[in-house]
Amino acid sequence: MANGRDDSHHISGPTEKCGVVGVALGDRDAARPLYYSLYALQHRGQESAGIVTHDGFQQHSHVQMGLVGDAFSASDLDGLNGQAGIGHVRYPTAGDVTKSCAQPFAVSFKSGSLGLAHNGNLVNADELRDELENFGHAFTSTGDTEVIAHDLARNLLEEDLVRAVKRTMERIHGSYALTIMHDETVLGVRDPEGNRPLCIGKLDDGYVLASESAAIDTLDGELVRDVRPGELVVLEPDGSGFDSYQLVERENTAHCFFEHIYFARPDSVMNDTLVYEVRRGLGRKLWEEAGVDTDVVMPVPDSGRAFASGYAEAAQEDDASVEFAEGLMKNRYVGRTFIMPTQDERERAVRLKLNPIKSTVEGKSVTLIDDSIVRGTTSNQLVQLLREAGAEEVHMRIGAPPIVAPCYMGINMATREELIASDKSVDEVCDTIQADSLSYLSIDAVSEVLEKSRSDLCLGCVTGEYPYDIDGEETDRDISRPVVGADAPADD
Ligand SMILES: O=P(O)(O)OC[C@H]1O[C@H](OP(=O)(O)OP(=O)(O)O)[C@H](O)[C@@H]1O
Ligand SMILES: NC(=O)CC[C@H](N)C(=O)O
Ligand SMILES: [Mg+2]
Incomplete structure (x- = not known):
């Protein structure tokens, strides 16, 4: 990197x-x-x-x-x-x-x-x-x-x-x-x-x-x-x-859209909007763009929760019979970051972290909602787990576009080789995680819900084009020299 x-x-x-x-x-x-x-x-x-x-x-x-x-x-x-x-x-x-x-x-x-x-x-x-x-x-x-x-x-x-x-x-x-x-x-x-x-x-x-x-x-x-x-x-x-x-x-900003998708606490307000409401809005949009009829809508805790609540709400407005269930329990003592040197241990860690509640999935078709897929470790494991717990179908819906390129701006998102979507189509990712279907949210939907034009967002990890001059990478804008502002205190 x-x-x-x-x-x-x-x-x-x-x-x-x-x-x-x-x-x-x-x-x-x-x-x-x-x-x-x-x-x-x-x-x-x-x-x-x-x-x-x-x-x-x-x-x-x-x-x-x-x-x-x-x-x-x-x-x-x-x-x-x-x-x-x-x-x-x-x-x-x-x-x-x-x-x-x-x-x-x-x-x-x-x-x-x-x-x-x-x-x-x-x-x-x-x-x-x-x-x-x-x-x-x-x-x-x-x-x-x-x-x-x-x-x-x-x-x-x-x-x-x-x-x-x-x-x-x-x-x-x-x-x-x-x-x-x-x-x-x-x-x-x-x-x-x-x-x-x-x-x-x-x-x-x-x-x-x-x-x-x-x-x-x-x-x-x-x-x-x-x-x-x-x-x-x-x-x-x-x-x-x-x-x-x-x-x-x-002239343009380069806000990190991933703050709103994953990093920030849902109870924080950023750009004058509560992160929780943005995530619910993205979830609603996900239903509009890629909704699939199943018996149950289920979040991947933690950060998939707000997306799933927006998605399920929109789904229920269209079809009142769809159920919303918290069917995956998270071990609260397993944090977000883990020191795990091998893929085998990473997979074990996901197993340690999340466990399905059988009765919520047995004999049902399930839509699993997560905010993002990075390496694919979580989604791959969860699809198998839900099948083992008796789910008849497992459909994945993701509240962000496919992550295809690394972040150079302060997020450790792995190298291109590790990113599951960097060299695969959506169908190929779907095959790899063995889901019945997979859809991601579009970049336009992210821009619409965040109320920021694409040229005011940093979308490097989902487009491979960065708003900065980075060795060996494409840029998506004219990297202008700073326009120097006034030294006097601004009104407040
Ligand atoms: O494709 P992968 O490489 O598995 O990465 C994607 C997963 O990682 C993140 O969750 P994480 O477990 O970091 O934290 P969370 O409990 O806050 O959602 C994200 O929310 C996805 O669930
Ligand atoms: N995650 C960060 O924002 C890291 C800040 C700084 N680049 C460091 O590594 O200490
Ligand atoms: Mg997660």
């Missing part, structure tokens, strides 16, 4: 992406709110978790491998002093899966301290790293996040904070949603294409930045709005407000 990581140990599926948070509060420490909000974003990354705070005099940092609940003890949190801070949960896409690449990345330099948390993936990290090394910067990790931190540190030697961020944004290419701490000031930055999500929330005594609004809910806050593509948000250190700077503008 372009990002150089070894994908071979992931069980199945498009695995997680990172989550970032930042808070500035009036008169209490930031550590616990950061910890709770990272808990709310745990689904986005499970390899490491970290928090960096600043107490007005010095920076405090605690970063550990593992889940949020295991990475911090009460005394770790007590040691993270200060009313402002940032946090991160990591699913690695660039660099080692070791503590050296865990985030937030923290450095102290001539003009102050810097902490940086990144969700996304740069496509020109190697180039920038070489350049910075030639200027004498010494790197301690192999990831792309440290490149952003060093570039910003360098720019801060010559520019004020806003101009330094702008200069870095003009140099880094790819996807990024960042929370940054410069001394006790917390910043949020979203890439000019808006590929990765970031939103602003208001608390009783401060402000919060987070990858998903579910983290704001956890803190009993209110979603203010999404950070705009190319925008820098600077939180007042006393929690009294925030300033906004539109630093870089592009």
Whole structure:
């Protein structure tokens, strides 16, 4: 892969992406709110978790491998002093899966301290790293996040904070949603294409930045709005407000449609729409485009659920007799990501994760609804399982288009060779998973339900054409240079 990581140990599926948070509060420490909000974003990354705070005099940092609940003890949190801070949960896409690449990345330099948390993936990290090394910067990790931190540190030697961020944004290419701490000031930055999500929330005594609004809910806050593509948000250190700077503008965005399909929590609001409702809408569309008459409609838990509820609702409007059943039970102790080196173990893991309730399928024709097929491990296994449990027919309906190409923007979706649909027609995939029929949702339906034109979405994984300049890949647009925005605070 372009990002150089070894994908071979992931069980199945498009695995997680990172989550970032930042808070500035009036008169209490930031550590616990950061910890709770990272808990709310745990689904986005499970390899490491970290928090960096600043107490007005010095920076405090605690970063550990593992889940949020295991990475911090009460005394770790007590040691993270200060009313402002940032946090991160990591699913690695660039660099080692070791503590050296865990985030937030923290450095102290001539003009102050810097902490940086990144969700996304740069496509020109190697180039920038070489350049910075030639200027004498010494790197301690192999990831792309440290490149952003060093570039910003360098720019801060010559520019004020806003101009330094702008200069870095003009140099880094790819996807990024960042929370940054410069001394006790917390910043949020979203890439000019808006590929990765970031939103602003208001608390009783401060402000919060987070990858998903579910983290704001956890803190009993209110979603203010999404950070705009190319925008820098600077939180007042006393929690009294925030300033906004539109630093870089592009003609088109490149929102990741997969956030809405799979990654985000269904209870998060993105692009002003509840993810759950988008998934239900996609499910309804799936019935319209590719409905099949069966006795039962059944979701593949977890992320197939909302799709199946929309699909079944639309199906029932047309034919009241069709039943909706939760016929697959998920073992709640098996997470999304699994360290499984062989296909045999991946298959066992699916078996461990999902078990059918016989009475819901015995002697019936079943429509199984999932959000996506990546390697095909899950669908292949489930079709056999349902047949063994007595299903007479098993039809698969998928709430996304076929995934035919890798993601370079921060999702580990496997290489082309591993993607079941990369070199197969829909009928061939259907034969491989041994379903009675298979249909995917069209790209146009995704664009319609998300209310975004195709030219404002990143569809690289379903078209093989990317909105970025990636070595060896086609692009779907004129990659324009940034149109530089005003430095003055934007109205809010
Ligand atoms: O074709 P595959 O390679 O098997 O990947 C596709 C599956 O992976 C994802 O689920 P996952 O198990 O990651 O998580 P979920 O429980 O949140 O749906 C996705 O929802 C599909 O079910
Ligand atoms: N999943 C992500 O967003 C990863 C962020 C960054 N590229 C890293 O690997 O640490
Ligand atoms: Mg799934």
